[in-house]
Amino acid sequence: MMAPALFQAGAVSQMDPSTGVYLIAAIVKLVVIFTICMVGVAYSTFAERRISAWIQDRHGPNRVGPQGVLQVLADGVKNIMKEETYPNFASKALFILAPGLAFLPAMVAWAVIPFGSPLPTPWGRIDLVVADLPVGFLFTLAVTSIGVYGIVIAGWSSNNKYALLGGLRSSAQMVSYEIAMGMSTVCVLLLAGNVSLGVVVDQQARMGWNVLLLSVAALIFLISAFAETNRLPFDLPEAESELIAGYHAEYSAMKFSMFPMSEYANMITSSAMIVTLFFGGWDIPFTHWDNDAPWTVLKSVLTFGAFATKVMFFVFFYMWIRWTLPRFRYDQLMALGWKVLLPVVLAYIVIVAGAVLALDAAGVARGPAFGAILFGMNVVLLAVLVFALDKGRLVSPSYARLAQDRVARLRAASAQRSIVAGGGGQ
Amino acid sequence: MTIKVKVVERPMEEVSYLRATAKGLALTFKHLVDPHKVTVQYPDERWDISPRWRGTHRMLTTEDGKAKCVACGLCPTVCPANCIKLVPGEDEDGNRYPLVFEIDEFRCIFCGYCQEVCPEEAIHVGRHYENAEYSRDRFVYDLQRLMEQQHGVCEMWDPSDPKGE
Numbered sequence: 001m002m003a004p005a006l007f008q009a010g011a012v013s014q015m016d017p018s019t020g021v022y023l024i025a026a027i028v029k030l031v032v033i034f035t036i037c038m039v040g041v042a043y044s045t046f047a048e049r050r051i052s053a054w055i056q057d058r059h060g061p062n063r064v065g066p067q068g069v070l071q072v073l074a075d076g077v078k079n080i081m082k083e084e085t086y087p088n089f090a091s092k093a094l095f096i097l098a099p100g101l102a103f104l105p106a107m108v109a110w111a112v113i114p115f116g117s118p119l120p121t122p123w124g125r126i127d128l129v130v131a132d133l134p135v136g137f138l139f140t141l142a143v144t145s146i147g148v149y150g151i152v153i154a155g156w157s158s159n160n161k162y163a164l165l166g167g168l169r170s171s172a173q174m175v176s177y178e179i180a181m182g183m184s185t186v187c188v189l190l191l192a193g194n195v196s197l198g199v200v201v202d203q204q205a206r207m208g209w210n211v212l213l214l215s216v217a218a219l220i221f222l223i224s225a226f227a228e229t230n231r232l233p234f235d236l237p238e239a240e241s242e243l244i245a246g247y248h249a250e251y252s253a254m255k256f257s258m259f260p261m262s263e264y265a266n267m268i269t270s271s272a273m274i275v276t277l278f279f280g281g282w283d284i285p286f287t288h289w290d291n292d293a294p295w296t297v298l299k300s301v302l303t304f305g306a307f308a309t310k311v312m313f314f315v316f317f318y319m320w321i322r323w324t325l326p327r328f329r330y331d332q333l334m335a336l337g338w339k340v341l342l343p344v345v346l347a348y349i350v351i352v353a354g355a356v357l358a359l360d361a362a363g364v365a366r367g368p369a370f371g372a373i374l375f376g377m378n379v380v381l382l383a384v385l386v387f388a389l390d391k392g393r394l395v396s397p398s399y400a401r402l403a404q405d406r407v408a409r410l411r412a413a414s415a416q417r418s419i420v421a422g423g424g425g426q
Numbered sequence: 427m428t429i430k431v432k433v434v435e436r437p438m439e440e441v442s443y444l445r446a447t448a449k450g451l452a453l454t455f456k457h458l459v460d461p462h463k464v465t466v467q468y469p470d471e472r473w474d475i476s477p478r479w480r481g482t483h484r485m486l487t488t489e490d491g492k493a494k495c496v497a498c499g500l501c502p503t504v505c506p507a508n509c510i511k512l513v514p515g516e517d518e519d520g521n522r523y524p525l526v527f528e529i530d531e532f533r534c535i536f537c538g539y540c541q542e543v544c545p546e547e548a549i550h551v552g553r554h555y556e557n558a559e560y561s562r563d564r565f566v567y568d569l570q571r572l573m574e575q576q577h578g579v580c581e582m583w584d585p586s587d588p589k590g591e
Contacts, residue, residue, distance in 0.1 A: 054461045055454045320458070324450040386444055 021123040029130045033110050040315075041264045042072040048264075048319050055323045075257075082253035087159060090250065094157035099251070099258035102150025106265035109140045113272045114198050116282050116304035118295045128282075128300060129198065136195035140273055141182055144228060147266060148174040151230075151237060154259070155247035166246025169330065170237035173227055176337035177234075181224035183345040187217040187352045188277050191374075201281030205291040208371035210278040215378040216348045216385060218278040220341050225270040227337065230263060231318055233325040234333060241327075271314035275307065282307040344385070351381070477581045480536040480551040483529050484579055485572035493573055494548035497522040501540035501549055509533035510540060527569040531557065542582055550579035 046061070046068070053060025062068040086092060112135075116128035133139050148171055155167020188210055189195060192203040204210055211218040227234040238246030248259045275281060282303035283291060289299075328336070355377055364370050466473055486494050497514035509532075515525035538551045554577040559565055 051458065054458045057457060057462045057464060059463065059465050059467065320451065320454060324454045325447060 018124065021126075025126045026130060029126075029128070033115070033130055034107065037107060037110060037265060037268060040268050041261050042076070044264045044267065044315055044319075045075070045260060046072050047315070048322075051316070051319045052323050055320075079254050079257040084253045084255060085250075087250045089159040091157040091159070094153050095250075096255070098150050098154035098157060099255045099262070100150070101153060102147055103258050103262040103265060105143045105145075105147040105150075106262055106269045109143045109269045110272070112136055112139050112197055113269075113276055114201055114281060115272075115307050116301075117291070117299045119297065119300040120295045125295060127198070128304065132196060132198050134196055136197045136200070137185055137188075137273070137277065138195050140269075141178070141185070144266070144269065145174060145178055147262065150262065151247045151259075154251070155237075158247070158250035160250050162243045162245075163247050163249045166237040166239075166243050166249070169239075169243075170230060170247060173230070173234060173236060173333060173337075176334060177224040177227035177341070180220055180337060180341035180345050181228060183342070183349060184214075184217040184221040184224065185277060186349050187214045187345075190349070190352055190356050197276050197281070200277060201283060202291070203366075204280045205283045205288070206367060208368060208375065209280040209283070209285070212378065213371050213374040214278065214348075214352065215382050217345065217352075218274075219382075220345050220348075221278060222274060223336075223341065225274060226318070226321065227333070229266040229270055229318070231267065232322040233328050235327060236330060236333060239327060267315055267318050268311065271311045271318070272307075274314050275310040279310050348381075351377075475553055475555065477553070479553045479555075480538045480580050481554040481577075482531055482552055482557055482575070483534075483540070483567065483572055484550045484552045484575040484577065485527070485569060486548055486550060486579070487573055493524065493527070493569060494546045495524045495527060495544075495569075496546050496548070497524045497527075498545060500543045500545065504539045504543045506537060506539065507533045507535045524569060527572065529567050529572065531565045531567055532562070538580060538582060541580065553578040553580060 049071070050060040050062075050068070052058075060068065061071040064070040064074045086095065111130040112133050114127065114129035114132070119126045119128055151170040152167040155163045155165070155170070158164070188200060191207065191210065191213060192200045194200070200210075207213060226232075230237050236246075237243075238248065240246070243249070248256055251259065284303060284306045352374075355374060359370055359373060364373065488494055497512060499512060499514065502508075502510040502512045509530040511526060511528040511530075512524055513526035514522055516522050536551060541550045544550075549572075552575060554575070557565075
């Protein structure tokens with residue numbers, strides 16, 4: 001009965017829904033988003049294993065079900081059936097609390113992310129966002145940084161030095177990169193004039209995607225998001241070559257698997273944040289018909305498809321980066337966060353604010369022309385920045401070959417040192 | 427106490443991070459879309475093993491289903507691992523045959539001397555490698571088992587045709 005009515009544009013209401021409908025719709029959206037996220041988390045673990053395998057010329061898990069698609073079920077059953085162990089001197093309450101605390105924030109952050117154009121129903125127009133909070137992405141920033149508590153508490157309560165080191169590193173890393181991340185969203189705020197993610201998406205549909213308008217901020221947000229989710233090249237909290245498994249060294253069974261799950265949930269959430277803030281959210285590129293009323297079901301489906309595609313690309317990008325780059329050294333990580341990203345993003349805020357002020361004063365309307373001018377500015381800035389960064393001031397990779405005269409000088413210096421040390425020892 | 431991390435000063439033109447990252451991403455993507463898959467998916471796919479592969483033994487039989495072995499005793503003599511146990515017997519026509527013929531495949535070093543030395547072309551090393559068993563004593567193959575094996579046998583190295591052509 002209802003289905004045909006849904007597809008007739010005239011029969012559906014473009015009005016705001018009543019409170020009761022709003023509540024029911026919120027619960028339905030909650031369930032749908034949660035389910036999609038959980039399935040997404042499960043399948044991104046599988047995707048990571050297959051993608052890493054292909055990158056390394058292997059096959060990956062391909063035995064359970066066609067091409068191994070049921071591997072996630074097998075893993076889930078295995079993890080639930082496994083024995084749970086508790087370290088003798090662990091603080092048990094915190095030890096049990098930590099995995100949930102790590103997992104929850106990633107899910108909560110989804111509440112404010114719009115994932116499609118408004119859906120018209122016979123009961124009113126329903127926005128495809130669980131809760132369009134006026135605080136918008138500030139909420140996401142606040143909630144995702146709670147995730148660090150899960151990791152720190154896991155590290156602390158395990159009563160294990162490696163786990164503690166992992167937790168410590170994680171907190172230092174998250175605090176450092178949170179600043180650059182928050183600062184880069186200030187640029188978005190300058191353009192959108194609002195922290196609500198719905199408004200941000202709307203602004204990008206009108207002016208062009210923020211990745212073109214605010215390329216440097218997008219780059220910094222992307223890098224910070226990698227650090228925030230503890231993904232390579234910033235996975236120092238679990239650096240297996242030095243800390244065994246870092247903060248989850250003492251965990252087993254399902255409680256252990258909550259940590260990888262929270263990592264993947266965080267990946268999906270921050271991919272969604274990158275997409276919403278810098279890649280147009282649910283906006284379909286090169287067209288404008290999807291951004292304006294009248295809203296139809298078809299528009300909702302297509303924009304959701306566009307959003308999901310973008311998010312999946314970034315989840316893939318996370319994996320792609322992971323199997324390409326080696327882990328940073330700790331001092332490199334901190335140097336990158338504090339000495340490079342923070343000054344660059346602060347300077348960028350000033351530049352963007354100046355540009356916006358100048359363009360507004362010059363009477364340029366906030367539309368495609370406004371975006372084009374900002375884009376031109378970004379091309380110049382990126383060229384300068386990439387040239388400066390590519391000179392190796394960012395981090396010093398340890399594998400670059402040395403020039404011959406430098407080798408000779410270093411050898412001489414080290415010989416000098418060993419003579420001094422030997423003399424002192426006798 | 428803070429530990430000073432040694433940071434090696436490098437010439438600027440030789441240190442690139444973004445370029446190296448882009449290069450690395452391109453390389454991994456190339457492998458992702460066009461993997462050089464070298465893994466053999468073992469139970470489904472198998473390598474062709476060499477015609478000179480020396481695996482677990484096989485005793486060839488005559489047309490009437492008896493072992494070709496005449497219990498001459500050359501193979502236990504030549505066996506460097508001392509893994510062949512042979513007790514010869516003789517029937518009423520004076521034909522020698524093995525009463526007991528056992529090969530301990532755990533002791534065997536798969537040198538193939540037994541096959542080379544056999545005048546009757548009875549004992550052979552086989553082209554076979556799936557030998558798992560549930561207990562250790564199952565690895566002592568008796569005559570019955572050696573005769574029941576059906577896998578291919580090793581083509582020994584021929585000095586006149588060293589490359590096997």
